[in-house]
Each structure stands twice: as structure tokens, then as C-alpha cells.
Amino acid sequence: MTQSLITPTQTPLLGLSLSELTEWVQQQGQPAYRGKQLYQWIYQKGAKSLADITVFSKQWREEIKHFPIGRSAIHYRSVAPDKTVKYLLQLSDGNIIETVGIPSHKRLTVCVSSQVGCPMACDFCATGKGGFTRNLEAHEIIDQVLTVQEDFERRVSHIVFMGMGEPLLNTKNVLAAVKSLNQDVGIGQRCITISTVGIRDRIRQLAEHKLQVTLAVSLHASNQRLREHLIPSAKSYPLGDLIADCREYVNLTKRRISFEYVMLTGFNDLPDHAKELAKNLRGFQCHVNLIPYNPISEVDYQRPTGEDINAFVNALEEKHIAVSVRYSRGLETDAACGQLRASRGMGLWPVR
Secondary structure, eight states: OOOOOOOTOOOSSTTOOHHHHHHHOOOOOTTTTTHHHHHHHHTTTTEEEEEOOOTHHHHHHHTTTTTTTOOOOEEEEEEOOOOOOEEEEEEOOOEEEEEEEEEOOOOOEEEESSEOOSSSSSSTTTHTTTEEEEEOOOHHHHHHHHHHHHHHSSOOOOOOOOOOGGGGGGGHHHHHHHHHHHTSSSOOOEEEEESSSSOTHHHHHHHHTTOOOEEEEOOOOOSSSHHHHOGGGGGTTTTHHHHHHHHHHHHHHHEEEEEEEOOOOOTTTTTTHHHHHHHTTTSSEEEEEEEEOOOTOOOOOOOOOHHHHHHHHHHHHHHHOEEEEEOOOOOGTTOOOOOOOOOOTTGGGGOO
């Protein structure tokens, strides 16, 4: 038998294109049409292992069963009253990541993780409090989307990279996953959002790929002093530099940027903060997503009142800044924005 493209210790099959899978089956001594069958079973039928692919002969399935497809196991599943589902997925090395499926009448959105943990340590975020373990591989990102799609038994329509981790610290694997999710799973790039807290030079690098995805920048503050309090990396990547890079991104891609802004009572939610924010964002194509704070146990920030939120919105609109308020789903199961965290003790939790 000829040397295969991968071995069990190399990258799993999930994430490979039709042509790559066709080459793989041929190098296993099989006819080319087996590549299309393999492709369909991985991306459409949800095969978890090569032994599941019944169109292959029993003998060949036995020969190749040790090659991994790259699917995770659902370690824990919880459903919020609004039907949002949080999944804890166990990876092949035993690490746990979180994924959230967010259904509505017309959409099924998946909030995917890009890292095990997160190194950014944002003060209000549960994931950042848990530390960082490693980057996710492309197949581990794609798997999250397939898992949600299979569990809901309906097509995923939108993907947001707003789960655990900083996507632009894992650019190579995130871009590979986006390519496969677009070309193999069939999700339009305009339905994919990549969120970042802002990593120096990475926004420009992303712009050079000329993708049609939406870039969401987690700003969370109207000035440098406040941002440094919330986001440690802001000290080495000042707000002025970040905004300048965002302006360049818009010029290069012709795509509007979304700015995420978590509202914290008495800290960054006053009308004066809104006016300061509007001044920073004046003059280029953008949109502000206001996110009322979702509580976590480690810090004592408070969620703003509806009156304070409306005052902030009005102050931005008076300065002609496009703005909306995103009320997070899944609060009851700690699946909302800023709440994602995989506890080290979750080995005791059952799948349900």
C-alpha cells in the first residue's frame, strides 16, 4: 500500500476538501469515486468514524478504522428556557470546550470557540478567568458547527467566533475552518462573524485575505484608561492604534466593522462615554453592538438599567452612529456573551 496523506497522529480528515479526500482514498488504493462518498459522509451524513461509512466494504473499513475523522464527544448538554443550547465538547486529548447553539424562527447560529481557554484575561469575562491551554485545530472548530447542526436537526445559517478564545491569536486555523465551513459545509462568508479584542498587526493581516466575513472588534470602552482597566492587552495596543487599524481594514475590504461594547453600570455606560465613543468612531463605516453585561461570579460589575441603555443609544444616535442593543441568549445556563467557561471539574457532569 502506498504512503497515505495522513497517519493517526496527523490532522484528521475533517477539514479536507473534496479533492484532498479524493487524493487520500486513491493513496489508500481505492478508486477516485470513493473520495466523493467519503466527503458526503463526513460533511452531510455526520460520520463519526470511518467504520460508520457503510458504502465502504467491511474489509476496507477494518483497514482504515484507525484513521480519525476528527469529531468530538458531547460531554454535557444544557438547554435554556429560550431554547439556547450549551454544549461541553470533549476533544481527543481530553480538553473541554464550549459551544452554543442559538435558534430563532429563521436562523440557527453557532457561537464557536477558537481556543481552549483564553489568554486575553478581560476583567469581565469568565473564559479569561480560567486561563489558556492551547489553540484549537481547524477540524475542532468545524466539528462544533456540525455537532450543533446534527443536534438541532436543521441547517446552521450563521456562525460567530465569539466563544472561548481570541480568534486572531489562532488565525491560521480559524481561516482554514472558515474556508471549509464556507466551501464544504455551505455557510456563506457573509453569515460568518470573527470577533477580536484587537491584536496588533492581525487586523491588517485579516484584511489582506479579502474575506466577506464580518469583523467584530470588542471595544468595551470609550477611552484608553477605561480600556486598560478591562483589557490587559490594551496597554501594548492603544485604542488610537486599534481604531486606526480598523479604519484601514474598512478601506481595504470595503466591509463595515461591528464594534462590541459591553455595558457596565457606572463604569462605561454614561451618555458622556457614548459621546466620547462617537468621537472615536466618527468618519468611517461601522456599527456599534451594545451588550448589557452578563454577570459572572468572580467580579461585581452590574448590568445597566433599561433607562441607562436607552440614554446611551440616544447619545450615539444623536452623533449619527449606527447602534443596536444585543440582549444575550442563554443567560440561565451561563451560555451568554462573556459567560463561557469550561470548568476543570466537568468530568463529573453527565451528557443529557
